[in-house]
Amino acid sequence: MSTQKLMPDLRAAIAASGLKNGGTVSFHHHLRNGDHVMNMVMDEIARMGFSDITVAASSLFAVHEPLVEHIRTGVISGIHTAYMSGPVAHAVTRGMLRRPAVMHTHGGRARSIESGALRIDVAFIAAPTADNLGNINGVAGKSACGTLGYAVADAHFAVCVVAVTDNLVPYPACPIAISQDHVDYVVEVPSIGDPAGILSGTTRATTDPVGLEIARSASKVIAASGLLVDGFSFQTGAGGISLAVAAELKQLMQDRRVQGSFASGGITGYIVDMLDAGLFRTLFDVQCFDLKAVESFRRNPCHQPMSASLYANPHRRGAVVDQLDVMILGATEIDLAFNVNVTTGSDGMIMGGSGGHADTAAGAKLSIVTTKLNAGGYAKVTGRVTTVTTPGASVDVLVTDEGVAVSPLRPDLLERLRASGIQLRSIGELKELAEARATREPQRPSGEARIVAVVEYRDGTVLDVVRMVS
Amino acid sequence: MSTQKLMPDLRAAIAASGLKNGGTVSFHHHLRNGDHVMNMVMDEIARMGFSDITVAASSLFAVHEPLVEHIRTGVISGIHTAYMSGPVAHAVTRGMLRRPAVMHTHGGRARSIESGALRIDVAFIAAPTADNLGNINGVAGKSACGTLGYAVADAHFAVCVVAVTDNLVPYPACPIAISQDHVDYVVEVPSIGDPAGILSGTTRATTDPVGLEIARSASKVIAASGLLVDGFSFQTGAGGISLAVAAELKQLMQDRRVQGSFASGGITGYIVDMLDAGLFRTLFDVQCFDLKAVESFRRNPCHQPMSASLYANPHRRGAVVDQLDVMILGATEIDLAFNVNVTTGSDGMIMGGSGGHADTAAGAKLSIVTTKLNAGGYAKVTGRVTTVTTPGASVDVLVTDEGVAVSPLRPDLLERLRASGIQLRSIGELKELAEARATREPQRPSGEARIVAVVEYRDGTVLDVVRMVS
Incomplete structure (x- = not known):
């Protein structure tokens, strides 16, 4: 035939x-x-x-x-x-x-x-x-x-x-x-x-001093979390601060002689370097972000492919995100309930979406949101996010350039961080600081405007809606 | 979680x-x-x-x-x-x-x-x-x-x-x-x-002179078929004669400087040697038969795994068997209509089954059954097989120690083999020869005995039944 x-x-x-x-x-x-x-x-x-x-x-x-x-x-x-x-x-x-x-x-x-x-x-x-x-x-x-x-x-x-x-x-x-x-x-x-x-030719960590300071703080949070032991697992995005966290973590793992089990997600050259240095035994790669990642995936059998379902499907028999120790997340906005918005911008326009944000936040033992307190004149810590992309219940800690806030759902973590001498603030204090420094107000669409998008949580329930900007 | x-x-x-x-x-x-x-x-x-x-x-x-x-x-x-x-x-x-x-x-x-x-x-x-x-x-x-x-x-x-x-x-x-x-x-x-x-430590080709003669004949049939050109694809079982065909084919491909596209099936060291010699670009391996195959699968990315569905599922979008040029098949019995039995023995007892026999026969451009004319005193070419495992319509040629018979459905192949000087006989002649040499008669169960097994064709239709032997 x-x-x-x-x-x-x-x-x-x-x-x-x-x-x-x-x-x-x-x-x-x-x-x-x-x-x-x-x-x-x-x-x-x-x-x-x-x-x-x-x-x-x-x-x-x-x-x-x-x-x-x-x-x-x-x-x-x-x-x-x-x-x-x-x-x-x-x-x-x-x-x-x-x-x-x-x-x-x-x-x-x-x-x-x-x-x-x-x-x-x-x-x-x-x-x-x-x-x-x-x-x-x-x-x-x-x-x-x-x-x-x-x-x-x-x-x-x-x-x-x-x-x-x-x-x-x-x-x-x-x-x-x-x-x-x-x-x-x-x-x-x-x-x-x-x-x-x-592909990016090379993905690069931020060189901005404020961003680097946030990355150092995030790395201290990981160091203090009790999770950084042999078998440690890690994921981060390809943004500048996220990659700077990976660079800090690399040093930390080398200093402590910790060998991780896996790193996952979209993979960058930074993570490949950590695999090659023996800091992780394997990678789970759902997409390669740069040439170095593609090259590594071609040559190294420990750099394993991962389907979106294996990565994060909540209704199969256990996804890789559920095995994550630490996840580094970005935020456009984060609010007093630790809800994160990466879907809409300060003008109410859609400019992103969850990708794996809500999946990894739900799965990881420690999900860390890193963000500057302000950007483009806007406060990034706010009373209520314009759009809920990731529910606050699955976010454990917020790391900013003005200190670290721990979710009230994680008193155990608060205790650990306090014992490590990390500068802690409440999310309310960070919001006050952010708002005091803000020079502009976000344009939120009217609550009566037509719904143009529905934000589904990973299990299909409706988490929020996006309304028309006219 | x-x-x-x-x-x-x-x-x-x-x-x-x-x-x-x-x-x-x-x-x-x-x-x-x-x-x-x-x-x-x-x-x-x-x-x-x-x-x-x-x-x-x-x-x-x-x-x-x-x-x-x-x-x-x-x-x-x-x-x-x-x-x-x-x-x-x-x-x-x-x-x-x-x-x-x-x-x-x-x-x-x-x-x-x-x-x-x-x-x-x-x-x-x-x-x-x-x-x-x-x-x-x-x-x-x-x-x-x-x-x-x-x-x-x-x-x-x-x-x-x-x-x-x-x-x-x-x-x-x-x-x-x-x-x-x-x-x-x-x-x-x-x-x-x-x-x-x-695993077998090593799988071995037959050393029996009659088996080797059959293998040489099968290799001549392949050589004459017109299929042995670059891109050639091949599968054979792990039986002694089948492996001897692989050994003959290896020499033939080297002599003709043909590079095949793939070999498939259960993989043995013989096929690994052909991959390593560059005679095939890739292998599709549904199961490893010996240690050499396991070792090759571990180290060589061109030795690829294959699910049973990719191998032979007739209702997906095209299986690997459909891309086969040549398949070497065994037979317990073969009859005048080229039907093959590999399910029941001469005593009517179940002693095997299709495995991939009917799948590969259906898919391959040239399916070659190799068998001795007689075994254990029984005729292996017969009027009607006890159990139809593979329908004769998908068998192209029978190679025995007393000559080669081509299916009447393949006059084109008959012409090619005749032109190559291969010793041809009709399936009827081979049956007569086999029966003349037979010293024992198979024990066929009564047609009224209870049905103990149903033989399904690859698409699920019932091909035959096996009846109780009391």
């Missing part, structure tokens, strides 16, 4: 996929702000005359600006995503999308796809390497991005799966990240992405 | 699994005739007083003799398997099992599990290495067996999954073949298997 999966172009693949008006198409975001695939596919879907399509993209970036026109014309009527920034986020907040966008977490996305709550009719999988039968990987080719953790649920559960590649190799591809038994069609295109936008 | 998956013993895991009378439990056969897990689990299930249990084991061997007592007492009332030999097969043929056994193919097993036709309540997964959260691999530990291809469908689709290990390692295990998001419980036991029964 011979199976012809190779389609001459995207139009043929879309036609073969059985997509109908009202259907749902999905995309992963491993090509980040260099992604060409979502725009190419949605342009073709628009040209073919489809309407009322839901886009289930694991994240949306500035590069996806062409989607705004498809939203305006009704080709796209719904969006499910864990993160959006740029013109699409702007258009959604301005009320252009017909139905409220659904903003979930990375783990919540895997949960909703795998449970059938979010049915994907056609998954379009940007494939840095693919063969004619649909065996794909992310480590080879001009658009190499590393692991393909966010695409696994789509590949395994979509009704139809289309691999889109700019590096068609002889059968069989090797290594195989997603195998042919999950792929219906393969389309070769000239380019799936712009390497400059796919 | 902390999840306690580690159970003190099998009894606790079985109790926690929610197993009920009438339920189905599953096992993989990577530990082959060295497996301890199925016996331990079924003994415990019996001690706990369960009855009417269906055992869905990917294969059953002589080592599983203790199951006979559980069949006798009604603890086990049903069996689904792709292969059985030894006392359990004997007991089934003697009519001891309450319901007819279902004998499927390796691909059919994956299909029926993944489609929900075969619901597994509890999968017990023998794990040569596991951590306390259920990340497992087959490459480390004293019971290392290599890949875990036959366990993947069970792990992904069973209602409850229990990993049973004799090598509990610190979290997280590395590498991970089956990940924690699919595993509910972990049990540590002193030994999951006897290394002497798990």
